[in-house]
Amino acid sequence: MNAPRTRAISATERTGVLAPANLERFHAQWIAPADDVRDVVDTYWAVRWHLDAGERIEQRIIDHPSLTLSIEHGDVDAPFVVTSARSHAWTRTIAGHGDVFAIRLRPAGLAVLSDLDPSSPGPEQELTPALDTRAHALLARIAAAPDPARRAERADALVRAQLAERPLRASQRIANAALDALTAQPHVQRVPDVAAAVGTSERTLQRALRTHVGRGPGEIARRIRLQEVVRRLSAGEEDIPRIAVDLGYVDQAHLTNDFRRVAGVTPGAYVDGLVQMQAALRGRP
Structure with missing residues (x-):
């Protein structure tokens, strides 16, 4: 029997999340990529929140040393975001309601899915067509899927196609x-x-x-x-x-x-x- 692709992110594992007890409030999940795209995708993750009016959580994080492409909805700054590791712990203010589906890339992944140089994105930057047409189109197609599980399935298929086009060096x-x-x-x-x-x-x-x-x-x-x-x-x-x-x-x-x-x-x-x-x-x- 195949292992389930989706599991809750535990407060006891290595995530870099400071005060990880908050993870339960974000309905945080890992979603495993398909085996044949693991050279490109380290993991998918998804979070969803719905806080009371006026409530804010200042969530601090020490980043994993990787780049992440994310699809964001609700009380967020941008629909598509590219994030690179910061030199210091950073804080994300969470309020209202929203959800995020993210692709944490392996080192090889950016050159497959994007035309960006890994040193060019800021720590957190809106991913627009002007910034990177290839990665923006990828996220737009994934975002059309209705939930995290089906977004992961669609991401697998799209990453698989791009890996065939741009095999690893x-x-x-x-x-x-x-x-x-x-x-x-x-x-x-x-x-x-x-x-x-x-x-x-x-x-x-x-x-x-x-x-x-x-x-x-x-x-x-x-x-x-x-x-x-x-x-x-x-x-x-x-x-x-x-x-x-x-x-x-x-x-x-x-x-x-x-x-x-x-x-x-x-x-x-x-x-x-x-x-x-x-x-x-x-x-x-």
């Missing part, structure tokens, strides 16, 4: 393999070791990631590592020195400085904020 496959290696081991890794694991030179690895992700391996590894710190802290782990050791930091101070630089707070302050938030949620009617 060697550098795209190297970039995919490098991100897989970094994601599987979210601790401090030396770039030469990552290159060796992928079976390429350090220079080729650097060039492949810069070309297809717009970032180098060190920056990508740091983002994945901080997402893992968020996951462990959010799951109730409070032994910050142990987390630092497990993830290969020199000491707790290095973890604290790294986390504060991106998240804007220390790990201890983040944990305190989670406790306060959970108490507030328990007090909701």
Whole structure:
């Protein structure tokens, strides 16, 4: 029996969502892509919300090091959006009602589905025909499907067709393999070791990631590592020195400085904020 394609996004997994208890309020879901488009699509995800009048949620996120194409409806800024990873945690203000269907791309994906350079989009930018005709047309066709499950099915078919038109090059496959290696081991890794694991030179690895992700391996590894710190802290782990050791930091101070630089707070302050938030949620009617 095939595994279900759709499942709820758990607050205990590595998403980079700060205060992930909010995920339940957004009806957040992962939708698995078809096997034959996984070189292009990392995952589809969908969220839907309907907040009370006057209610606002300031949701903060440490991005996954990837680019995302999204279809948005309701109280949103634009119908189609392209998003790249930010250098620091960012905040999205959620109010009213709306829904989002998103395609999180693999490193190889942008060159298949778009004519954009990975370094050209801003952190979040409306995707218009003037910006990128190819990707805009793709999202418009997917948006015509009535719900997330059928949007994923239509996306699979359209991505499959574009992959046949633009098959992957060697550098795209190297970039995919490098991100897989970094994601599987979210601790401090030396770039030469990552290159060796992928079976390429350090220079080729650097060039492949810069070309297809717009970032180098060190920056990508740091983002994945901080997402893992968020996951462990959010799951109730409070032994910050142990987390630092497990993830290969020199000491707790290095973890604290790294986390504060991106998240804007220390790990201890983040944990305190989670406790306060959970108490507030328990007090909701």
